[in-house]
Amino acid sequence: MGVSETTRTALVRLQDELARVAGAPVVLERPTKAEHGDYATNVALRLAGARKRPPLEIAAELARAAASAPGVERAETAPPGFLNLWLSPAWYGDALAEMLAAGGDYGGGSAGTARERVQVEMVSANPTGPITVASARNGAYGDSVARLLAFAGHEVEREYYYNDGGTQMELFRASVAAARRGEEPPEGGYGGDYVRELAAGEGDPVERTIELIDASLERFRIRFDGWSRQTEVEPEIADALAALPTYQRDGAIWVRTSELGDDKDRVAIRASGEPTYFAFDAAYIRRKLARFDRAVYVLGADHHGYVARLKALARGFGADPDRIDVLIYQLVHLTRGGEATKMSKRRGDVVTLDELVDEIGVDAARWYLVDRGPDRSLEIDVDLAKERSRKNPVYYVQYVHARTAGIFREAGAAQPDPVPTHEPDGEERNLVKRLAEFPRVAAEATERRAPQLVTDFAIRLADDFHRFYHDRSRHQVVGSPEQAFRLALMQATRSVIARCLDLVGVAAPDRM
RNA sequence: GCCCCCGUAGCUCAGUGGAGAGAGCAGCGGUUUCCUAAACCGCGUGCACAGGUUCGAUUCCUGUCGGGGGCACCA
Numbered sequence: 001m002g003v004s005e006t007t008r009t010a011l012v013r014l015q016d017e018l019a020r021v022a023g024a025p026v027v028l029e030r031p032t033k034a035e036h037g038d039y040a041t042n043v044a045l046r047l048a049g050a051r052k053r054p055p056l057e058i059a060a061e062l063a064r065a066a067a068s069a070p071g072v073e074r075a076e077t078a079p080p081g082f083l084n085l086w087l088s089p090a091w092y093g094d095a096l097a098e099m100l101a102a103g104g105d106y107g108g109g110s111a112g113t114a115r116e117r118v119q120v121e122m123v124s125a126n127p128t129g130p131i132t133v134a135s136a137r138n139g140a141y142g143d144s145v146a147r148l149l150a151f152a153g154h155e156v157e158r159e160y161y162y163n164d165g166g167t168q169m170e171l172f173r174a175s176v177a178a179a180r181r182g183e184e185p186p187e188g189g190y191g192g193d194y195v196r197e198l199a200a201g202e203g204d205p206v207e208r209t210i211e212l213i214d215a216s217l218e219r220f221r222i223r224f225d226g227w228s229r230q231t232e233v234e235p236e237i238a239d240a241l242a243a244l245p246t247y248q249r250d251g252a253i254w255v256r257t258s259e260l261g262d263d264k265d266r267v268a269i270r271a272s273g274e275p276t277y278f279a280f281d282a283a284y285i286r287r288k289l290a291r292f293d294r295a296v297y298v299l300g301a302d303h304h305g306y307v308a309r310l311k312a313l314a315r316g317f318g319a320d321p322d323r324i325d326v327l328i329y330q331l332v333h334l335t336r337g338g339e340a341t342k343m344s345k346r347r348g349d350v351v352t353l354d355e356l357v358d359e360i361g362v363d364a365a366r367w368y369l370v371d372r373g374p375d376r377s378l379e380i381d382v383d384l385a386k387e388r389s390r391k392n393p394v395y396y397v398q399y400v401h402a403r404t405a406g407i408f409r410e411a412g413a414a415q416p417d418p419v420p421t422h423e424p425d426g427e428e429r430n431l432v433k434r435l436a437e438f439p440r441v442a443a444e445a446t447e448r449r450a451p452q453l454v455t456d457f458a459i460r461l462a463d464d465f466h467r468f469y470h471d472r473s474r475h476q477v478v479g480s481p482e483q484a485f486r487l488a489l490m491q492a493t494r495s496v497i498a499r500c501l502d503l504v505g506v507a508a509p510d511r512m
Numbered sequence: 513g514c515c516c517c518c519g520u521a522g523c524u525c526a527g528u529g530g531a532g533a534g535a536g537c538a539g540c541g542g543u544u545u546c547c548u549a550a551a552c553c554g555c556g557u558g559c560a561c562a563g564g565u566u567c568g569a570u571u572c573c574u575g576u577c578g579g580g581g582g583c584a585c586c587a
Contacts, residue, residue, distance in 0.1 A: 031531070042530060048567075055567085080567075082531065126587065168587050252585055263515075263583085270585040277587055301581050304516045330517065331580075335524090372525065375517055377580065379524055384537070389550060393536065399550050410547040456526060459535065470552045512550065 010095035011436045014039075014071055014085075021065040022047065022058075028085070030433060034426075037076065037084035038433060044081040055081025089423045092432045093485070097419040099435055099492040106492075107499060110443035111153035116293035120146040121159040123217065123298075127209035128172045129194050131216050131353040134300060137332045137378065139353075140369035140505065142298035143222045144451035145327065147503050149296075152446045157225040157292075160213075161284065164206050164229040166277075176205040216353050220362060221505045228284070236283040237275050241268055244282065244316040255282070260312035261321070282313050289319045296325045296449075304328050327449055329374035335381045360386040366505040367394035371455040393455075397462045397497065398509055403469060404494035405510035407487075422485035427468040431489055434464045438496050442503070451504050458500040465493050 008016070011028060018026040024047055028039040044059035051058065059077040066075040066083065071091030076084045099106050122142025125135045143158065150156045163169055175189035179199035185191050198205040210227070217224070245256040251271035255278070258265050268279040288295040299306055307328070311321035334351055356365050364385045371393070372378050388395055424432065438457065445453040468489075498508040 029528095032533085033531075036531065040531085045530070045567080078531070080531085163587065166587070250585080254585095267585045272585075274585085276585065278585095301517065303582085305582055307516085328516075376525075377518075381524075381537085384524090391537070392550085395550055396536095399548085402550085403548070407547060452526075456535080459526090463535090466551055467553095470549095512548075 009098055009436060009439055010071065010091060011039075012439075014069065014087075014091075017069045018043070018062065018066055018083075021069075022062055030437070031084065036078065036082070037074075038087045038429065040082050040084045042082055044077075044083060048081060059083045087429075089421070092424050092429060093419045093421060095432055095436050096485075096488050096492055099495070100419065100488060104495060104499065106495060107439040107442040108151045109153045110439065110446060111149075115153050115155065117155045117157075117291070118146075118149050118294045118296060119157045119159050119288055119292040120149070120296040121161055121288075121298065122146075123213075123222075124159075124161045125213070126163045126168060127206050127213060128168070128190055129192075129209065131213055133332050133334060133351045133353060133356055136220065136353040136356060136365065137329055137369045138298050138300065139217060139220060139222050140366050141327070141329055141374055141451065142296075144370050144454075144504050145296065145298070145449045147505065148442070148446040148449075148451065148454075151442060151499075151503060158223065159226045159228060160224045161228045162210065162230065164210075165231045165234070169206055173205060216357075220353060220357060221366065228287075230280050233280055233283045233287070234275070236286065237268075237279050240283040240286045240317075241279065243286070244268075244313075255313075255316065257309065257312040257316070260315040262308045262312040266309065278309070281310065282316075285310060285313045285324070286317055289314065289317055289323065292323075294323050294325055296327060298327045298329065301328055301330045325449075327374060330377040332369070333377065333379045335379055336383055356382070363398070363506045364392065364394050367455060370451040370504050373450065373452050393459055394506060395512070396466075397455075397458045397501065398506070399512060400462045400465045400497045401494060401501065401508040402510060402512040403465075404490045404497070407490055408494075409510070419488045420481035420484045422481045424485070427464070427471065428486070428489060431461075431464045431468050431493065434461050435492050435496055438499075442499075445503075454500050454503050458497060461493070461497060461500070465497075 015026050015028050018028070018041065022043050024043060026041050026043045028041050031037060031040045044055045044062060047053075047058055048055035056077055056079060059081045062083050063075040063077050066072050066085060071087055071094065072085055073088040073091075074086040078084055120142055123131065123135050123139045125131060125138075131139070146156045146158055171186065171189050175185040175191065175195055176198045178185050178189070179195050185195070195205075198208060201208060214224070214227075241253065241255070245259065246253055246268065247256060248254070252267045253269035254265045255268050256265055266278045267276050268282065269275055285295065297306070297310065307326045310324050310326060314321045314324045334356075353365075359382055360368075360380075368380045368385050369378070384391060438461075441453055441457045445451060501508045
């Protein structure tokens, strides 16, 4: 079985069956109230307008057909036109068996046959110092998106692009050189402990800084497949510009981006003859388009103006601008007992990724940096984040994994096969239904580039699991079908929670 | 002036074109002979405002107000 083969889960099969009867796509949702069934759909309400029939009438028709569908125990209608379904014990057993059969791949492969070669470029901070917390959000977010894309079946490469030449880097080198001579940094240059430390060492401070950045990110569980430097892109600028509509004005060479969807034209070659950053972007994006089906950029909110610019370049090269996917994330604020901690590269009070990880650990840092949507500014209370207790959702979720691992360790129990027939109770049904949602959650998180959907789901799954597990009477009946069913349920839970944690770069410990 | 993001509980924030909107923190009270109590249970008059689209809007559209970020021949 290839990764591209989309798993049709028990839930999807049921949806498809209803869709066939309804003659329209059906999405089954879990109602908030138990008396509305295990799953419900509003398809009759959606169809009522187009079919010019009362929604309840359509729902009743669907209910009659649904009642005989496999896995459906009971189907009812409810005003104004909902269709509510109750599922049979057999459905739960089937759903569980499928999850176990799929193993670690369960929920993956949502790309189907639409697999792409995708490059995710992230962090890409100029190597003038340690990675800051802002770049850490970039990395945590970008890496999660990369993990989601890979899980969906895409071929993913992580890329770090950095500036190793240019005026800013020369200023940085000059600052270190000055420090080595025991002099003050040049006008607008870099100072601080970091520059003094570099001055104490040998060699090019830019390369040394990149090594340190790589080490910090590796510790943060981000591994890059490629490191591109500006100077290696430079020779391609001329060819890139030759492929774009350009003109000369005031001694500079401009690209006519205003005709490609940008709001103004951009200078590529300054009057001085020096290429602008934009010229490097052009050459670099041309590379990406040649090598990948899709280029993902992860950029801070201060770069939102780049979206139009980069897409304009894609158009200029005759490529579909949709192949350029620019993800924008907002700022990070750290607080400590309510007090703001400042972050500024130019001031001395930088909060670095390493400092954050030293303080709260990799797991909490990765979790907190993605559990909010990227388009929202983020506040992390480091005092709370480092607390290794129930207050901390990341440990609450990890605990699920530790608990399930402990069960199989202690009991020496193997995964039951086949899943025995058992009439699940309410908590067990809830847990199976939650697990059954996972493929949909993973697919949506991938499509929307929204890892926060994964953390949100993981917390809900943890809630369901802990509730299920807390009733000790469930652990008593050794050797029974009930116990075997529950072991299967815990095995599936363990697998899904491990996957959720992996998708956001958090460890899944066997013990805590 | 123009562009982007955001206004949901005391705080930090999830979330959804549908049936009583939900997590964590903060606060109060319970549960332990049990393959980890890092757990479970209970206590909540909240979708900035005004129009519009819709059978139905907190969700989509427009406007207003408020917060943040942009608008370089910087990188």
